[in-house]
């Protein structure tokens with residue numbers, strides 16, 4: 102994996118507050134339109150954030166509870182624009198500890214590089230560790246994977262959906278920033294659909310395919326074959 106010095110992409114503090122338990126398989130996600138009332142989401146702080154990818158403005162966004170929080174890294178003006186957007190779910194093991202079990206850090210770094218090079222861009226970083234099941238449950242799933250399960254089988258054995266992430270809050274955060282139309286850096290058609298259902302127009306899906314390590318190939322193959330991610334044969 103191509104990466105810089107370890108620890109150089111730091112996760113914000115809010116991302117360590119991920120609860121251990123998330124709701125079990127409760128909903129067919131993304132099938133109903135969900136909108137968050139504006140009063141339930143607010144910007145708590147804005148500050149400059151120089152990074153090794155370029156200068157950003159960091160914006161703290163708070164919702165109704167611990168699960169609803171995000172930081173947005175803005176590059177250039179975004180209000181009323183059609184920015185290049187990456188909606189990135191926290192991965193402590195990948196983003197911070199440089200794990201090669203997954204491609205999260207590689208995707209995060211590629212996204213930051215692409216956004217920093219575009220005139221208008223946003224990285225939205227969400228505390229949805231382990232595709233929404235929380236850090237400790239993700240580690241339990243890793244343990245099962247070490248015994249031969251793939252990522253989907255492991256999640257299901259623990260009683261979770263293959264992917265428990267919800268993007269209604271992301272859509273609300275984008276609207277709060279004055280954004281209704283995006284070019285989305287993603288391989289995940291469910292993410293596109295959920296954002297569209299929540300009122301964000303995805304005018305273009307931009308593939309997010311960084312170079313990845315051999316170790317993460319099995320994980321990505323499962324994402325491709327079992328979760329519908331748009332990755333050509335690996």
Ligand SMILES: [Zn+2]
Pocket residue numbers: 192194195196203204205206
């Ligand atoms: Zn990861």
